[in-house]
Structure formats: C-alpha cells, structure tokens
Amino acid sequence: MHLHKYEKIWLIFGVGSLLLFLTIIGFGAFYKGLQPQSHMMTIDPENVEAYDAFKQENLGVTKVNDQKYIVNVVATAFNFDLGKNEDGTPLKEIRIPKGATVLFQVTTKDVVHGFSIAGTNVNMMVEPGYISSYETKLDKYGEFTLLCNEYCGLGHHLMSTKVEVY
Amino acid sequence: MSDLPKKNKHSSLQKEDPNLRGTLISVLLLGTFIAVSWFGVFAIFVSR
Numbered sequence: 001m002h003l004h005k006y007e008k009i010w011l012i013f014g015v016g017s018l019l020l021f022l023t024i025i026g027f028g029a030f031y032k033g034l035q036p037q038s039h040m041m042t043i044d045p046e047n048v049e050a051y052d053a054f055k056q057e058n059l060g061v062t063k064v065n066d067q068k069y070i071v072n073v074v075a076t077a078f079n080f081d082l083g084k085n086e087d088g089t090p091l092k093e094i095r096i097p098k099g100a101t102v103l104f105q106v107t108t109k110d111v112v113h114g115f116s117i118a119g120t121n122v123n124m125m126v127e128p129g130y131i132s133s134y135e136t137k138l139d140k141y142g143e144f145t146l147l148c149n150e151y152c153g154l155g156h157h158l159m160s161t162k163v164e165v166y
Numbered sequence: 167m168s169d170l171p172k173k174n175k176h177s178s179l180q181k182e183d184p185n186l187r188g189t190l191i192s193v194l195l196l197g198t199f200i201a202v203s204w205f206g207v208f209a210i211f212v213s214r
Contacts, residue, residue: 004183006190013197024208121214
C-alpha cells in the first residue's frame with residue numbers, strides 16, 4: 001500500500017495522541033484509582049434514610065478527625081439538605097477547615113441534580129437511585145458556592161448553598 | 167503531439183504524489199490546537 005509521506009506524519013501524530021490519552025486514562029483509573037462519581041453504589045430513592053449516611057441526623061458535615069470530614073447531602077428540588085442544628089432550623093452552610101480531606105456523599109430523592117462547588121474539582125451529577133461520592137482536599141481559603149448545575153425544574157436557579165473554607 | 171499518449175502512459179505508471187503540504191499544515195495546526203486546549207484544561211484539573 002502506498003502512503004503519501006505527509007499522510008504518514010499525521011497518522012503517526014493521530015495514533016500517538018490516541019496512545020498518549022489512553023495511557024493518561026489508564027494511569028488515572030488503575031494507578032490513581034479515579035472512578036465515576038456514581039460508582040455502582042445504588043440506593044432506593046424513595047427510602048434514602050435506610051442508608052446510614054442519609055439518615056436525618058447524619059446529614060451535613062461530620063468531623064471524623066482534624067484531617068478528615070464527611071459531608072452527606074440529600075438533594076431535592078430545590079434544596080441541598082444539610083440537616084438541622086440543635087433547635088431544629090435547617091443548616092444552610094458547609095464549613096470545612098483548610099487542608100482537610102472531605103468526602104462528599106450525595107443522593108437525590110426526585111430528579112437528576114448537579115453538585116458543583118464552583119472553583120474546585122467537586123462536580124458531580126446526582127441521579128435518583130445512586131450515591132455519588134467524591135473525596136477531595138479543599139486547600140484554598142474562602143467562600144465557595146455549591147450549586148446545582150443540572151436543570152432540575154422551575155426553582156433550579158435558587159438551588160445553591162455557601163461553602164466556607166476557613 | 168505524437169508523444170502525448172506516451173506521456174500519459176508514463177505518468178500513469180509512475181504517479182506523482184499530490185501536493186499535500188496545505189493539508190499537512192492544517193491537520194497539524196488543528197491537532198496542536200486540540201492538544202494544547204486539552205492539556206490546559208487537564209492542568210487546571212490537576213492543580214485544583
């Protein structure tokens with residue numbers, strides 16, 4: 001088969017980039033252990049409280065130790081449920097110390113929602129029937145916005161919460 | 167005039183490569199653009 005000299009150049013370029021990208025994906029998946037955020041973890045969307053993490057008293061920020069925090073959230077139209085404080089008022093903000101490792105575990109009871117903390121890598125799709133989780137280290141001080149980035153209905157634009165890294 | 171058919175015969179046996187310089191340059195420009203933007207986004211992801 002006759003190939004033009006230039007054709008060989010762009011075939012090498014194309015096949016080379018394919019191999020490079022496959023290597024990067026393989027490195028992320030098998031060495032770094034990256035996985036899709038809703039990773040085979042299923043839940044009954046009509047009874048999320050059957051799952052320990054989403055019981056009303058376990059919602060919101062839980063401190064495991066100084067360096068490790070867990071944040072459990074149930075997303076519903078059009079609110080991120082972060083649990084209630086002692087006097088029963090719903091919590092409206094997440095506070096995490098800088099440098100701590102945070103595990104976000106999120107599910108939804110109704111429709112597909114987004115869970116995105118703008119300016120960080122926390123960005124998940126939350127689907128009914130699945131638990132989406134993402135572990136990250138928040139190492140920038142400041143106030144961030146947690147928002148829904150999947151159109152979920154008429155109140156979609158109202159669905160946001162403050163995240164403070166102190 | 168009489169050697170015209172001869173010439174045609176000759177060129178069909180030893181086809182000259184078409185000039186693909188412009189194609190090469192545009193393919194490489196597009197490929198470089200895609201690769202540079204991909205690595206830019208990847209760098210943002212890794213640094214956050």
